Amino acid sequence: MALLETENLVKEFGGLVATDEVNLSVEEGERVSIIGPNGAGKSTLVNLITRRLDPTSGDIRFKGESIVGHDPHEVVQMGVSKSFQTASIFSDLTVRENAEIAALASEHGSFGFKLLEHRDSLTGVHQVARDTLDAVGLLDQADRQASDLPYGDKRRLEIGIALAAEPDLLLMDEPTAGMSPEETEATVDLVEEVKRELGLTFVLIEHDMEIVFRISDRIVVLNRGQVIAEGTPDEIKGDAAVQEAYLGGVEL
Amino acid sequence: MSDEPAAATDGETGGSFADTVGIWMPRGDELRVMTATAVVLAVFPFVFSRMPVVSDLLQGYQSLATLILIWGIFALGFDLLLGYTGLLSFGHAAFWGGAAYAAGVFSQHVSGSPILMVLAGTVFAVLLAWFLGFLSLRRGGIYFAILTLAFAQMMFYMSSSPLAFITGGENGFTGVETAELFGLFPLESELPLVLETLLGTWLYAFVAVIALLCVALGYRILHSPYGMVFRAIRENEQRAEFVGLNVWRYRLMSFIISGFFAGVAGSLFVIHGTYVPLSSLYWTTSGEVVIMTVLGGTGSLFGPVVGAGVYLYVENIVSGGHPFEFVAPFWHLILGLVFVVTIWVFPRGIWGFFRDVRDYVTGGED
Numbered sequence: 001m002a003l004l005e006t007e008n009l010v011k012e013f014g015g016l017v018a019t020d021e022v023n024l025s026v027e028e029g030e031r032v033s034i035i036g037p038n039g040a041g042k043s044t045l046v047n048l049i050t051r052r053l054d055p056t057s058g059d060i061r062f063k064g065e066s067i068v069g070h071d072p073h074e075v076v077q078m079g080v081s082k083s084f085q086t087a088s089i090f091s092d093l094t095v096r097e098n099a100e101i102a103a104l105a106s107e108h109g110s111f112g113f114k115l116l117e118h119r120d121s122l123t124g125v126h127q128v129a130r131d132t133l134d135a136v137g138l139l140d141q142a143d144r145q146a147s148d149l150p151y152g153d154k155r156r157l158e159i160g161i162a163l164a165a166e167p168d169l170l171l172m173d174e175p176t177a178g179m180s181p182e183e184t185e186a187t188v189d190l191v192e193e194v195k196r197e198l199g200l201t202f203v204l205i206e207h208d209m210e211i212v213f214r215i216s217d218r219i220v221v222l223n224r225g226q227v228i229a230e231g232t233p234d235e236i237k238g239d240a241a242v243q244e245a246y247l248g249g250v251e252l
Numbered sequence: 253m254s255d256e257p258a259a260a261t262d263g264e265t266g267g268s269f270a271d272t273v274g275i276w277m278p279r280g281d282e283l284r285v286m287t288a289t290a291v292v293l294a295v296f297p298f299v300f301s302r303m304p305v306v307s308d309l310l311q312g313y314q315s316l317a318t319l320i321l322i323w324g325i326f327a328l329g330f331d332l333l334l335g336y337t338g339l340l341s342f343g344h345a346a347f348w349g350g351a352a353y354a355a356g357v358f359s360q361h362v363s364g365s366p367i368l369m370v371l372a373g374t375v376f377a378v379l380l381a382w383f384l385g386f387l388s389l390r391r392g393g394i395y396f397a398i399l400t401l402a403f404a405q406m407m408f409y410m411s412s413s414p415l416a417f418i419t420g421g422e423n424g425f426t427g428v429e430t431a432e433l434f435g436l437f438p439l440e441s442e443l444p445l446v447l448e449t450l451l452g453t454w455l456y457a458f459v460a461v462i463a464l465l466c467v468a469l470g471y472r473i474l475h476s477p478y479g480m481v482f483r484a485i486r487e488n489e490q491r492a493e494f495v496g497l498n499v500w501r502y503r504l505m506s507f508i509i510s511g512f513f514a515g516v517a518g519s520l521f522v523i524h525g526t527y528v529p530l531s532s533l534y535w536t537t538s539g540e541v542v543i544m545t546v547l548g549g550t551g552s553l554f555g556p557v558v559g560a561g562v563y564l565y566v567e568n569i570v571s572g573g574h575p576f577e578f579v580a581p582f583w584h585l586i587l588g589l590v591f592v593v594t595i596w597v598f599p600r601g602i603w604g605f606f607r608d609v610r611d612y613v614t615g616g617e618d
Contacts, residue, residue: 105497115473
């Protein structure tokens, strides 16, 4: 059984069909990249899966269960986490608190009545937050205010928050957008490391073809809301339809 | 054995003592903060109204000291909502006034015990906050502010005429019958021995103990997971939802908690004045608590209490012609000037200014 499946997923904005009968299936442990030209419907697809948008028709199943009709926080609690395209962090909180918020949600659920319990007693939360910050290389900056971090570190923290939620499936929306080549390199290393250590399933949306070909097991190509090709990086490189639609016919 | 209970025991630091005391054990700097608060509460009425020289300069009086604490509790709870969760309610008069009426009516028909009156008023305020929060929190920002305002004004209207047979309408509720504390001590009577010099009346002691408990409660909430979640929601609501937190329920809890503090304060207000004015439900009361909180400094526990003190001082002392006789008729103007200048010069309020000074003196160490 696939970890994540979409079935004839359609999203229309007025007359515009952003996602057109998309059937996507992601197996456990797989790294799938979704690529496509601007306006192909990549972000819409991610927003549908994370329940930020309601589909016009079709179904989304996670671990065999339909998630259409669930709130975003419920989908996260089921194990789907998302890292945002921009550094969507809690600026006024410390780096450590940023990770702890996500760890709290994963360890103690979407809501609790622990309003009289001191934070110091939540050892599980502290451990997860610590491990996550260590994994993304921000542990030595844990007590800094998040807004003081340089941009690249903010993006790493963003990924850290997504990881601290302890997901089974991580959706990454252009994790290297706006990063310098060095930061990009470090982020790709991070993704590979996380994949190796945690055995996470990834769905990656990315513009940088170099990264896509390097870290994907499988690539799904979207154009005008439809899947036009699907396959291993090598298959996609050789696919004529993809080259025409997305790579502009340029020989790779 | 599973590792779940083991992890829980590891979290306790004080062995068997901590196990019995459980979550009530002071942690971190809670003991220090509580002690400091207790000391300030103990000397405040003396310095304010009886100390030689100082009290002559301040022109304070006992009853105002009590009133400052009561409004301080109200503002403290209000800031949990405004300063931490980032929600501006413009209808907190509903909880303050609602609790006042509830406690007053309770004293007339059930029991005049001050403790039970506070309990009754607070329970009423919490239930009301639950209900109004459930309806108002459907919308954010300005819509939330307007919805809370509208609900509070509905309450004002209800008590001014349709429910006048209970509330006394325009005249306010005059049937408050407060009994002795523990059945022994009349609240307006003086405390024995040195306590009389320090604290003055039983009423002040009663209010001060509750204020101390409220500070302890607020401080603990801010250092529980809730404090962190509230700030996270204020900072980035969408992200909070996308790490898997039920933002809506946490917001409702924040609203109910601030309603709880407003309820405690409103009940004490009745005991203090033995009267519920209709204006306690009016929108100006909601406005006053906003001004006190912002003046004192949002996002801090003690700032709003200081704000309440400054506000009430201008309203009660300066308006009476102190220190200058000629300013008395212009006290509203003075209050406006104090507010504008404070926010202009110290955007984070009076308490924010204190913090900046401390950081400057200690070199930024916390």
